[in-house]
Amino acid sequence: MKTLTPSQFHTNRLTSFLSQCKTMKELNQIHAQATISGHSSDNYIISKLLLFSTTSGPQTTDYSFKLFSSVSNPSSFFYSTIIRAFSASKNPAHAFSLYNQMLLAGISPDHFSFPFLTKACARLASLPLGTSLHCDIVKYGFSSDLFVQNSLIHMYTSCRDIVSAREVFDAMCVRNLVSWNTMVDGYAKCGDLVAARNVFDGMPVRDVVSWSALIDGYVKSGEFSEALAVFASMCDDGMKVNAVTMVSVLCACAHLGALDQGRRMHCYIKDNGVCLTLQLSTSLVDMYAKCGSITEALAVFREVPVVETDVLIWNAIIGGLAMHGRSKDSLALFEEMQATGRGQPDEITYLCLLSACTHGGLVEDAWRFFNLLKAQRMAVQVEHYACMVDVLGRSGLVEEAYEIVRTMPMQPSASVLGALLTACQTHGHLHLGELVGRMLIELDPYHDGRYIGLSSVYASAKQWDDAKTMREVMEKRGVRKTPGCSAVEVDGNLHRFIAHDKMHQQTTDIYSMLSFLLNQMKLESDIINGEHFKQEIWENV
DNA sequence: GTTCCTTCAG
Known part of the structure; x- marks a missing residue:
């Protein structure tokens, strides 16, 4: 029998722990063990620690970087791994700092480094950076590597350069399913559904990703009925759907307000054993809320174990309740979110809460959330200001609303001014309303609603002549009133109406x-x- | 001795 030295024994033990490691907490314990037993500078152990932490999500990037920094002479493997971590992090640009550092250290990038770098570039959507990276790829001789080529297509379509993406695709000697899928996704993502459809139709073989990419393309372009039609063909084709497909399909149902269809999709998920991921539950909550059934939205939400919830599903249900005018319940769920500590509220959570306050006329709560938002050093967005102006304006606090608009740090958007205009109209502030109305028309001269808005301000002050003049100005400038459109679903059939229909x-x-x-x-x-x-x-x- | 490309939620 082979005898192990104490050091080899420790290495084996640590390796065995690492192979069974499930959480970051366990990883930290193993790291501590490695430090105690003097293995914290063993590159093999560090590589295992690094691999685990870089695949544990973007929150662990700082820790991964510390691990990387403890390696004395990092090989290309270490550089590639840390570049991957940065490419998926909040700051993909850091991937390029590491890349430069790697080149300065005299380490040549390999066929693993480039896909991560192109991914970082895709996330930055920087074409100049992408072009220079492509040059490096050619320089180091990796331009005919399948993985590198696939990631280049993805990078170019993310930078909206379809021509270059096509060039890479056409120059490929060997294409796999991923190459085709990336093309379908890329033409769809740029809004050219005809081209996406052409690539899709020309595919020798299709898989669930091909179909899902096309469906999602239609959803992203607002062609919801077409998305559902493609989904139907996918099912007819006998293709097995997954959670990703259903997320896009539910999004289409949500936008169409198609409750019965949405319910059928929910049954389909149950019947076909589609894995109910957290994302899919979020989509179900969102679909039910947007289709008017807050009861079913709550039921789906309550079926998700609290330990699994994240900020997105909380936002979906808090926002859904707000949308349904259940302001108090919406705020109560926020309290629950805080109490359970599952999911850190983000800017959108506060937007949902402010919208709840708007619907419920909860001025004091709105101020409380608005100040909380600022206190947490979150990015206060123009939408938050719009909600504040709306809630104050609706409650008749037009002066306060105007003060917000006057002092906000960015240009007030049309929605901010629109909320102020409505407040002026409702509470009879002719002078301010006139000022804001004119600003809005200047901001959006081809938008019919802006003229109608100012006209309504005059009408509310009984200045009928001015009201009429505004409508005339609109017509003279050739701005047409967009006919209002509505839709209702009865027994799974969608009925659409336009004004005077x-x-x-x-x-x-x-x-x-x-x-x-x-x-x-x-x-x-x-x-x-x-x-x-x-x-x-x-x-x- | 370990790494890579495509589809999804507010």
């Missing part, structure tokens, strides 16, 4: 119900809002 088979029934509802609203509006609101309703039908 009389095309529907049951148009007589629909209009008689509408006039009944309008009469009810007329009565209510007389009591609540006075004349001009009533007028607005009639005008817009």
Whole structure:
């Protein structure tokens, strides 16, 4: 029997621990053991530690970098691994600092280094950087490596340079499924669905990624019905779908407001044993909330074990409740999120909360969240300001709302000014409304709503001539009023309507119900809002 | 002795 030295014994023991390691906490313990037994500078042990920490998500990048720094003469393996960690981190540009350091140290990049570097470049969407990287790839002789070529296609499409992506693709001697899929994804991602479809149709073999990339392309381009049609063909083709496919499909249902279809997709997921990932649960919550069934959204949310929740699913349910006017419940779920400590609130969480406050008229809570947002040194975005202006404006605090607009650190967007304009109109601030209305028209001269907005301000102040003039100015400038569009799903069928639409088979029934509802609203509006609101309703039908 | 490319959620 071979006798091991104490050092070899420790190395074997550490290696065995590392192969069974499941969490970062365990990894830290193994690292401590390595330090105690004097193996913290053993490159093999460090390589194992580094591999684990670089594949444990972007939160561990700092730790990975510390590990990397403890290697005395890092080989290309160590450089590639740390470059990979940075390419997936918040700061992909750091990957290039390491690349430069690697070149200065006289280490040549290999066929592993370049895919990570191109990925970093893709995330930065920097074409100049990508072009110079491509030159390096040629220089070091890796331009015919399949993996490098595939990642180059991805890089070019991320930089929206389809021509170069195509050149790489056409120059390839050997293409695999990934090459084709990357092309489908890249043409789809740039919004050219015709080209994506052509590549897809020309594929010798297709897999679940090919289909999913095409479906997602249609979703990203807003062609939701087409996305669902492709999904149907995919099923007809006998292709097995996965969680990624369903995320895109549910997103399409959510945008269409197609509750019955969404429910059927939920059943499909259960029946076909599609893995219910956290992302998929988030999509289900989002779909149910956007399709009007907050009850089912809550049910899906409650089925996810609290330990697995992350900020995105909290945002989906907090935002969903806000959307449904359940402001107090929305705020209560935020408290629950804080209490369980699962998921760190981000900028979007606060946006959802502010939107809850807007719907519920919760001015004090809105200020509380707004200050909390600033206190946590998060990026206060123009959307947060828009919500604050909206919540203050709706509560009649028009001066305070105006103060926000005046002092905000960036240019107020159309949504910020729009919220202020509505406040001026509702609470009769003619002077400010006129000023804001004119700014909005300047900002968006081809947007019909901007003229209508100012016209409504005049109308609310009973300045009928000015109101009429604004509409005339709009017409003179050739700005057409966009017809309002709505859709409703009945028994899985989607019915679409535009303003004054009389095309529907049951148009007589629909209009008689509408006039009944309008009469009810007329009565209510007389009591609540006075004349001009009533007028607005009639005008817009 | 260990690494690489494609599809997804607010």
